[in-house]
Amino acid sequence: MKILYFSRDYTPHDHRFLSALAQSPHTIYYLRLERQPRQLEDRPLPPQVEQVVWQGGRQPAGWRDYPRLLRDLKRVIRQIQPDVIHAGPIQSAAFLAALSGFQPLVSMSWGSDLLLDAGRSAWMRWVTRFTLRRTTVLAADCRTVQIKAASFGFPAERVVLFPWGVDLTQFRPGRAEEFRTRRGWQEAFVVLSLRTWEPLYGVDVVARGFARAARQNPRLRLLLLGGGSQAGLIRTIFQQEGVLEQVFFGGQVNGDELPQYYQAADLYVSASHSDGSSVSLMEALASGLPVLVSDIPSNREWVTDGQEGWLFPDGDDLALSEGILRAAGQPEVLAPMKLAARRLAEERANWPVNFQRLLEAYQRAVDLHRSSLSSISKPLKEQQP
DSSP states (O other): OEEEEEESSOOHHHHHHHHHHHTSSSEEEEEEOOOOSSOSOOSOOOTTSEEOOOSSSSSOOOGGGHHHHHHHHHHHHHHHOOSEEEEESTTTHHHHHHHHTOSSEEEEOOSHHHHTGGGSOHHHHHHHHHHHHTOSEEEESSHHHHHHHHHTTOOGGGEEEOOOOBOTTTSOOOOOHHHHHHTTOTTOEEEEEOSOSSGGGTHHHHHHHHHHHHHHOTTEEEEEEOOOTTHHHHHHHHHHHTOGGGEEEEEOOOTTTHHHHHHHOSEEEEOOSSOSSOHHHHHHHHTTOOEEEEOOHHHHTTOOBTTTEEEEOTTOHHHHHHHHHHHHHOHHHHHHHHHHHHHHHHHHOBHHHHHHHHHHHHHHHHHHHHHHHHHHHHHHHHHOO
8 A cells, every 4th residue: 555644744753653654564655744943853764764855845834835735745646646645734734635635535633733723713614624524534542632523523433543652662660760869869759741831731830830839848859851932931930939959951852762751750740731642641651650630631531530640620730739749748649550550551552552543544544435436436337328
């Protein structure tokens, strides 16, 4: 099968998908819609994947570029003649693929495209509805996304649930004692946050909640990774609350180094206001790390309050602070949570197992398309003399 993988940019998630697809028996072509100023992924494409040279993928793409890109996309499709196109997010790459008229189309939601972007304006609602109507199969990473797609009229029987999953051999329980010792954290209770510092992900809520808890418990340390547009605000919160020395800024961390940060922590926190199946949450669970996450629908699909960790009301930094203090003060409760977290990851977040669902989505889309063509051609044959 020839698969044209069409994505908005080249991110760590794209690298992971393409690396897995490269090991499949299929022929994989990669089409990049745009290139943002900040490079999101520096690892090269797998050698088995052919990157398609076209008019896109060189700079940011706006709506005014779409007519020109659509014309060239149709040329690419004629040249490659793929058996299926995999495209996402919904309002960018998948929209262009839908405009091309190609079938079968597997549209993959990236979570926020349906949960947030689809409702931002009448135009975005139209784009979303248009794309879904021309989608053969939708790959959704959680039921929350499936429900949202249903609100646009997309049938549940054509949704393949595909929680992306993690490498359970890379992310596993352990204790990064050397890492903690270098920072004098032998007796500390370490909280880990690694979401992007943008309003959607609530890292400012984490900063306020941690600062309040840290003033009450000097053992607390925050291992804060990443960066983003809220950097000034977040640092100001720590400075004003007098807890800056209890925060370690780890910056951007590559995938190979990431497991040690989970193993150096005692608690994972996320205050994201919207999410699909969060990969960092699954990595934390796989690492046997108790979690404290915002009480939003997608997180409730993964975390049962009091089992793998706790939920706190979305945006409530006071509740987050109380949750951190509770976790730090109840070490006997954390031990069974660690086991429950790892067990859940093994059951539902195993990347090699979950990835097969994406391959199944491709085959299902091809089968549905063939079936639809057959149902159209049969009446035509019956009309012939």
